[in-house]
Amino acid sequence: GIPVAQKFGARDYVTMRRYVSVSLKLAAVMSVAVAIVTSLLCGFILRSMRTPENIFEGAYLYLLITFIGVPCTFFYNLLSSIIRALGDSKTPFWFLLFSTILNIVLDLFCILTLGWGVAGAAIATVFSQGLSALLCYIYMYRKFDILKTEPADRRFRGDLVRQLLYIGxxxxxxxxxxxxxxxxxxxxxxxxxxxxxxxxxxxxxxxxxxxxxxxxxxxxxxxxxxxxxxxxxxxxxxxxxxxxxxxxxxxxxxxxxxxxxxxxxxxxxxxxxxxxxxxxxxxxxxxxxxxxxxxxxxxxxxxxxxxxxxxxxxxxxxxxxxxxxxxxxxxxxxxxxxxxxxxxxxxxxxxxxxxxxxxxxxxxxxxxxxxxxxxxxxxxxx
Structure with a gap:
């Protein structure tokens, strides 16, 4: 979001579009990697935190599902930050509000109706975040014409990757x-x-x-x-x-x-x-x-x-x-x-x-x- 905001302020829209394209590719790779590593280390993390045994199983289920859903969190935060960087802070809020209400409804459905307990709460959260990310993506490319890319903008550029990583x-x-x-x-x-x-x-x-x-x-x-x-x-x-x-x-x-x-x-x-x-x-x-x-x-x-x-x-x-x-x-x-x-x-x-x-x-x-x-x-x- 920061380099996108900087290039937007400088009216350098070509570099801005390239930053957006590269960041989406980076997010896909990094979020999947984080999801895999944290899912495998879930039990170790909880034991390191001295989680009491009587709540360990529920904590493990919730954390595991949340970790598997890391890409949903990743992309919602990335896409909403890009939209805010372009001067629109209201739309990410409305998507988040929709996601929150959906999360509450799904919590009640998964826990009370389906009887999934703690796992149901985690599934509801991940699904809601994923849907918010999808809505942000659709809105972003329909709303902002300056984000519409040419083939040259979608190339993977090492210099922009280094800059994003330098900041990120x-x-x-x-x-x-x-x-x-x-x-x-x-x-x-x-x-x-x-x-x-x-x-x-x-x-x-x-x-x-x-x-x-x-x-x-x-x-x-x-x-x-x-x-x-x-x-x-x-x-x-x-x-x-x-x-x-x-x-x-x-x-x-x-x-x-x-x-x-x-x-x-x-x-x-x-x-x-x-x-x-x-x-x-x-x-x-x-x-x-x-x-x-x-x-x-x-x-x-x-x-x-x-x-x-x-x-x-x-x-x-x-x-x-x-x-x-x-x-x-x-x-x-x-x-x-x-x-x-x-x-x-x-x-x-x-x-x-x-x-x-x-x-x-x-x-x-x-x-x-x-x-x-x-x-x-x-x-x-x-």
Whole structure:
């Protein structure tokens, strides 16, 4: 999505089409490879995370089906990012909304009607994502005439592959490194028993939902930053940072107030009312995490802005900072303070990441200003 946004902003549509064509080929190869490797390692992964035996079989089935469906996830994210890079952020949302509603309906059908249990939930998710990816593909080529390719555009080009990998591999490593820290934290929490596992799982579901606007702001800044980098307008990137920060602050305050007042009610979406200990732990996790959402919001805005400008290696090191923080919490705080330590795992990671990202953004922004002056491009403030 980043090189497509950059070339779209620079009006270099030929190279943009070639990036799209090469990325689709790369995604096909890489997603199948990831699906095969992770499916074979599914049991090893769960045992490494010290998954309790009484939920191991269900976790294995869910994870295996999800891994087999990795190409569906791959292509939805790729195609929706391309559509957003071309300035259309609404259509991927509508496809995602349709996929979510379909997922809910299929969950009910597969679990309650067919009796497939956990496997049914995974099948519903994979099918919904796959259908969303197909819809994105059809829409993309029907809507955007500038994506219609000539035979020369569809050739496999090694130079574009190298550029995509130069941008993509650090981003992939960043997410992988961040995930390693999360797995460490999950593993430490698993050792506390099934009650803590249930509370952590429910709280994470709710947290992932309420942090979606922060992720969306970040993704918007990646596209916005890439387009304005391509157009040679770094001042507009700074304007976007300020606008995104204002929107993020308003949302963080609102969701913080909501969670402090209604966290227990949200927990009841996943937990039986008689499981009072689990409900209390879920609410504790949500109270602590949402209190530090400003750090998460700044992390999303700054990291994705840096990525959009093409400095993905710097963004990767912020992932290293997150991983280090989560590992320290897992090894030190959780053994000392139990579930309280788990609750502070993510906020600590967000703090560590921002300590790196703030000076990194200052460095990137100053470089962008020098590059624009050097290349003689006009910087617009409109």
């Amino acid at each position: 591999i650090p981003m992939g490593l960043q997410f992988s490194i961040t995930a390693i820290g999360s797995i460490m934290l999950q593993s430490a929490n698993n050792a506390l028993g099934t009650a803590c596992v249930a509370a952590f799982t429910a709280a994470m579901r709710i947290k992932m939902f309420v942090m979606c606007p922060l992720d969306s702001l970040g993704m918007a800044m990646a596209t916005y930053s890439g387009q304005n980098y391509g157009a040679g307008k770094p001042d507009r990137i700074w304007m976007g940072i300020k606008s995104a920060t204002l929107m993020m602050t308003v949302y963080v305050i609102a969701i913080g107030v909501l969670m402090w007042g209604l966290a227990e009610k949200f927990a009841l979406l996943f937990i039986s009312p008689d499981e009072t200990e689990i409900i209390d732990d879920t609410a504790l996790f949500l109270h602590i995490n949402t209190s530090f959402f400003f750090l998460l919001g700044m992390l999303s805005i700054l990291r994705y802005t840096i990525q959009g400008a093409g400095y993905t290696r710097l963004a990767m090191f912020s992932g290293v900072s997150e991983m280090v923080a989560r590992v320290l919490v897992s090894l030190i705080a959780v053994p000392l303070w139990g579930f309280w330590g788990v609750c502070f795992g993510d906020p600590t990671a967000w703090l560590f990441a921002n300590l790196f990202l703030v000076p990194a953004f200052i460095y990137v922004y100053r470089r962008l200003q020098r590059i624009v002056v050097k290349e003689g491009r006009v910087v617009a403030n409109s």
